[in-house]
Each structure stands twice: as structure tokens, then as C-alpha cells.
Amino acid sequence: MPTTTHLTARRSPALIGVTRAPGDKSMSHRAMIFGAMATGVTEIEGLLEGDDVLATARAVEAFGATVERLGEGRWRVTGQGGFRTPGGVIDCGNAGTGVRLLMGAAAGYPITVTFDGDASLRKRPMKRVTGPLADMGARFEWQADDDRLPVAVSGGGLTVIDYVQTVASAQIKSAILLAGLNADGVTTVTEPEKSRDHTERMLRAFGVEVGVLPMGEGWKVSLQGGQSLTGTAVAVPGDPSSAAFPLAAGLVVPGSVVTVEGVMLNALRTGLFETWREMGADLTIANRRMAGGEEVGDITARHSALKGVVVPEERAASMIDEYPILAATAAFAEGATVMRGIGEMRVKESDRIALMAAGLQACGVKVEEEPEGFTVTGGPVRGGATVTTHGDHRIAMSHLVLGLAADEAVTVDEPGMIATSFPGFVELMQGLGAIVETGDA
Ligand code: S3P
Numbered sequence: 001m002p003t004t005t006h007l008t009a010r011r012s013p014a015l016i017g018v019t020r021a022p023g024d025k026s027m028s029h030r031a032m033i034f035g036a037m038a039t040g041v042t043e044i045e046g047l048l049e050g051d052d053v054l055a056t057a058r059a060v061e062a063f064g065a066t067v068e069r070l071g072e073g074r075w076r077v078t079g080q081g082g083f084r085t086p087g088g089v090i091d092c093g094n095a096g097t098g099v100r101l102l103m104g105a106a107a108g109y110p111i112t113v114t115f116d117g118d119a120s121l122r123k124r125p126m127k128r129v130t131g132p133l134a135d136m137g138a139r140f141e142w143q144a145d146d147d148r149l150p151v152a153v154s155g156g157g158l159t160v161i162d163y164v165q166t167v168a169s170a171q172i173k174s175a176i177l178l179a180g181l182n183a184d185g186v187t188t189v190t191e192p193e194k195s196r197d198h199t200e201r202m203l204r205a206f207g208v209e210v211g212v213l214p215m216g217e218g219w220k221v222s223l224q225g226g227q228s229l230t231g232t233a234v235a236v237p238g239d240p241s242s243a244a245f246p247l248a249a250g251l252v253v254p255g256s257v258v259t260v261e262g263v264m265l266n267a268l269r270t271g272l273f274e275t276w277r278e279m280g281a282d283l284t285i286a287n288r289r290m291a292g293g294e295e296v297g298d299i300t301a302r303h304s305a306l307k308g309v310v311v312p313e314e315r316a317a318s319m320i321d322e323y324p325i326l327a328a329t330a331a332f333a334e335g336a337t338v339m340r341g342i343g344e345m346r347v348k349e350s351d352r353i354a355l356m357a358a359g360l361q362a363c364g365v366k367v368e369e370e371p372e373g374f375t376v377t378g379g380p381v382r383g384g385a386t387v388t389t390h391g392d393h394r395i396a397m398s399h400l401v402l403g404l405a406a407d408e409a410v411t412v413d414e415p416g417m418i419a420t421s422f423p424g425f426v427e428l429m430q431g432l433g434a435i436v437e438t439g440d441a
Contacts, residue, residue: 004439007415007437008437009411009435010404010436014303015250015429017432017433018261019258021238023046027236027294028048028236029098032067034206035065036083037178039081039228043074045074045234046236051093055094059092062090063084063086077231081228089114089115090114092115092121101199103115107178108182112154114150114151120392122144125347133176160188162188182226185224196266197212210222237262238263238264241321241421244272246428246429248401249405252306252328257302261298263299264296267318273299276326279333282303284300305334307335308334313341324352328398329401331360339374340370349394350391359388365379365381383406383410396415404435411439
């Protein structure tokens with residue numbers, strides 16, 4: 001079988017069509033993990049069948065749950081009300097959310113387990129999660145380097161914690177809350193700014209009481225240990241972080257009208273759409289409704305004359321994964337788009353500030369990089385470059401969107417990684433009329 005070693009996007013005619021984004025990645029991980037922690041059957045609809053979530057599915061199976069695929073996006077997880085010691089190492093692949101939430105969950109049970117991941121995940125900091133879990137009583141043994149996977153975790157016998165976050169991170173919050181479910185007493189996490197609240201919402205659907213107390217711009221989230229989860233039905237809506245790519249293409253390719261249906265509109269996830277509107281994007285949301293405990297809607301993007309803006313720093317948490325695609329669209333805007341207060345981008349699947357700056361510059365775009373942000377000045381985009389993605393799905397998709405409206409083609413390496421969050425991305429874009437070609441070795 002030939003291996004696709006790169007993808008090339010070319011200047012395309014108007015993109016026209018109606019499509020759907022794959023299931024939300026954050027909710028898909030949680031549905032799998034909570035289903036495995038629960039007693040009884042959890043039926044999931046709309047699950048993202050991306051590599052990240054499939055790694056989590058294999059992990060929860062190893063922890064003792066029964067996992068069955070019933071049809072496209074339809075999965076059944078039968079939980080045993082806890083995790084048992086797995087037979088081997090838990091390989092979370094590329095998934096930061098998967099490993100961090102699973103570490104939190106595992107810490108609550110009297111088991112020992114080793115977590116590992118791919119080359120990218122092995123470079124990402126883990127102490128932000130293991131630190132508070134260790135304060136609760138879990139034991140960690142780093143197998144290679146301090147703060148990096150692989151790590152062995154021994155859980156059980158936890159005490160509670162009142163944790164105050166310095167950065168708004170849903171992964172840290174979620175790991176602590178999941179561990180807190182098996183600690184003695186009330187665990188609290190205080191966030192200076194709100195991070196995505198899928199854990200809080202979904203735990204309630206599994207029968208757990210979660211308290212939320214507003215505090216300034218943030219909140220204090222609490223739960224009482226000893227509560228058990230009961231299997232339930234979970235409907236996963238479309239991922240706004242994935243919908244962003246076809247919508248971005250709609251904004252930058254002249255004459256386009258692109259609709260993505262069933263996109264989750266949780267306000268803690270939609271900072272990008274707000275920012276695009278401030279840039280002058282013609283973005284409309286129709287058919288707002290509730291699905292799976294979240295508001296969803298059908299979003300239409302029409303080709304728009306964009307102008308640069310200063311993105312408010314306090315919006316960062318609600319669009320942290322979207323700065324790469326924002327930067328790609330900002331390359332076509334008139335004037336400068338200033339993105340600051342986003343140092344967290346440097347510890348995602350790659351150093352996303354460095355890679356977006358390098359990729360855009362290689363395509364002839366003016367970018368000024370700062371330690372905790374970057375500024376993109378728009379204008380006609382030359383393209384004509386091969387971009388190194390370091391195996392980061394969002395870096396790849398952002399540059400492919402750029403190539404659809406650039407003068408010359410844009411090529412990205414390691415396109416297989418797109419399947420971590422957006423399986424079928426190329427076919428979906430081609431279906432809208434985008435010229436994306438595969439290169440085989
Ligand atoms: C996620 C939280 C965010 C985000 C990641 C998914 C989650 O990470 O970047 O893609 O599902 O909780 P942080 O919690 O590190 O900000």
C-alpha cells in the first residue's frame with residue numbers, strides 16, 4: 001500500500017456546500033472515560049472516530065470496560081464501576097486530553113499503571129496534572145525524564161484538594177475532579193478564567209452532583225468524593241474546533257458559501273467565531289437547538305473581506321486550539337491581527353506559535369513572533385512552500401486552508417496525523433470543491 005507522505009492544497013474555485021463536522025473531541029474522550037468509570041451501559045452517538053479517541057477507547061478497554069462499535073459513531077461502553085490494573089502499558093498516542101484525564105481517573109483507584117504516548121505526547125509537560133494528583137496522594141514514577149511520559153501511576157487512598165489554577169486548563173481541572181470522585185471529602189478547583197466545562201456537564205448526566213460557584217471572571221468547581229457514575233446515553237455534537245477549517249476556507253476562498261451543520265456552540269468554545277465576526281466575517285448561525293446537553297447550530301460562512309483585530313487576551317481559553325486557523329485567515333485580512341496571552345500554544349501537540357510563524361513566513365506572510373503570542377499582517381498570500389507540521393493535525397489543516405486561497409500551492413508533511421481529530425478531512429474539503437491532492441511514496 002502506498003503511504004501518503006504529503007498533501008497539497010491549490011487555489012480553488014468557490015467552495016459551495018453543506019456538510020457536518022466530526023464529533024467533538026473533548027466530549028468523545030469524556031464519554032469513553034466516564035462510561036468506563038460508570039456502572040452499566042453508556043450508549044454514545046456521534047463519537048469522533050479519530051485516532052486520539054480510539055486510543056482512549058483501547059485504554060478504557062484495558063482498564064476493564066467492554067467497548068463495542070455498533071455503527072458509524074455509535075458505541076456502547078459497559079463500565080464496571082471502576083478501573084482494574086491493565087495488562088500492559090496504556091499508549092495514549094497523540095492525545096493530551098486522553099492521557100491527562102485517564103491519569104486523573106486512574107489515580108482514584110488502587111491500581112498501578114504506566115502511561116505512554118507518541119513522540120509528540122512524550123514532549124508535553126505532565127506535572128501540571130501529576131503535581132496536584134500527587135498532592136492528593138497518588139504516586140508517580142517517571143520512567144525516562146522528569147515531567148515527561150512514560151510515567152507509572154499508583155493510585156488509591158486519595159485525600160481531597162482545594163486547587164487554584166494559574167492557567168485556565170480544562171485538562172487539569174478534569175483530572176483533579178475525576179480523582180476527587182474517589183477521594184474522601186470535597187475536592188475543589190478554582191479557575192481565574194473559565195475553561196471548557198464539558199466534564200462538569202457530562203458528569204451530571206452520569207448522575208454526579210457538581211457544584212459551581214461564580215468567582216470574578218472564573219469559578220470554583222466542587223464535588224463530593226464517593227459519588228458513583230451510572231451509565232447513560234451521550235449524544236456528541238459536532239466539534240467547533242474542526243468545523244473551523246471548512247468555515248475558514250469559506251471565508252477566504254472568493255465566492256464561497258459553506259455551511260457546517262450541528263456545530264456545538266458552548267460559549268467556552270466559540271471565541272474564534274466571535275473574533276472572526278469582529279474581523280468582518282459574514283458568519284451566520286441558524287437552527288439553534290439543544291443536543292446532548294449542549295447548544296448546537298448550523299453555521300454558514302461566506303467569503304468576506306476581513307480586517308485585522310486585536311484578540312482580547314481573556315478570550316484565549318475559549319479558542320486556544322483555534323489560533324492556528326485564525327492566523328491562517330488573518331493572513332488574508334487587511335492589517336494586523338494581534339494574538340497575545342497564548343503561551344499555552346507552545347505546549348500543545350507542537351509549539352504552535354513557532355510552527356504557524358514559520359509556515360506562514362514560508363508562504364510569504366508577515367509574522368512577528370513573541371514569547372507568548374504573535375502578530376500576523378495580512379495581504380495577498382504567495383504560498384508556494386512545503387510546511388513542516390511536526391505531526392500536528394491543526395498545523396496541517398490550517399496551512400491547507402491557506403493554500404486554497406494562496407497564489408501558489410501549499411504542501412504539508414505528515415498528513416496522516418489529521419486523522420487524530422478530523423478523519424475524512426480531505427474528502428470533506430474536496431466535496432466542497434477544494435483542490436487538495438495527495439502525494440504518495
Ligand atoms: C481540552 C482542553 C484544552 C484543549 C485540548 C482539549 C479538553 O487543553 O487545548 O485540545 O478536552 O479538556 P488545556 O486544558 O491544556 O488548555
